[in-house]
Amino acid sequence: xxxxxxxxxxxxxxxxxxxxxxxxxxxxxxxxxxxxxxxxxxxxxxxxxxxxxxxxxxxxxxxxxxxxxxxxxxxxxxxxxxxxxxxxxxxxxxxxxxxxxxxxxxxxxxxxxxxx
Numbered sequence: 001x002x003x004x005x006x007x008x009x010x011x012x013x014x015x016x017x018x019x020x021x022x023x024x025x026x027x028x029x030x031x032x033x034x035x036x037x038x039x040x041x042x043x044x045x046x047x048x049x050x051x052x053x054x055x056x057x058x059x060x061x062x063x064x065x066x067x068x069x070x071x072x073x074x075x076x077x078x079x080x081x082x083x084x085x086x087x088x089x090x091x092x093x094x095x096x097x098x099x100x101x102x103x104x105x106x107x108x109x110x111x112x113x114x115x116x
Contacts, residue, residue: 041095041096045099045103047096047100048099048103052108058097058100058101059097067089071086071089
């Protein structure tokens with residue numbers, strides 16, 4: 001790859017092309033991540049309804065700990081910082097629990113939770 005700065009403040013066209021290519025890949029990956037999260041939340045919504053119907057608690061600390069350990073191992077194997085992966089999963093789990101609590105409240109109060 002050529003030098004990124006020609007000294008005149010202009011970026012070499014080959015560097016711009018490589019940045020554009022890499023950024024397009026990043027954009028595609030971001031789109032895939034969003035779609036995967038949407039699918040994940042569709043499944044967790046179903047779990048929330050099942051838990052509410054059977055009066056199970058919204059949170060499952062044992063399952064959460066297992067998932068965190070599993071994700072940390074996956075992250076390590078993928079050369080991703082396990083602490084980052086754990087933070088991300090904890091954020092997602094907190095959101096799932098919030099949804100499950102709302103579903104449980106709505107079930108107890110007889111409200112509809114469709115449209116999530």
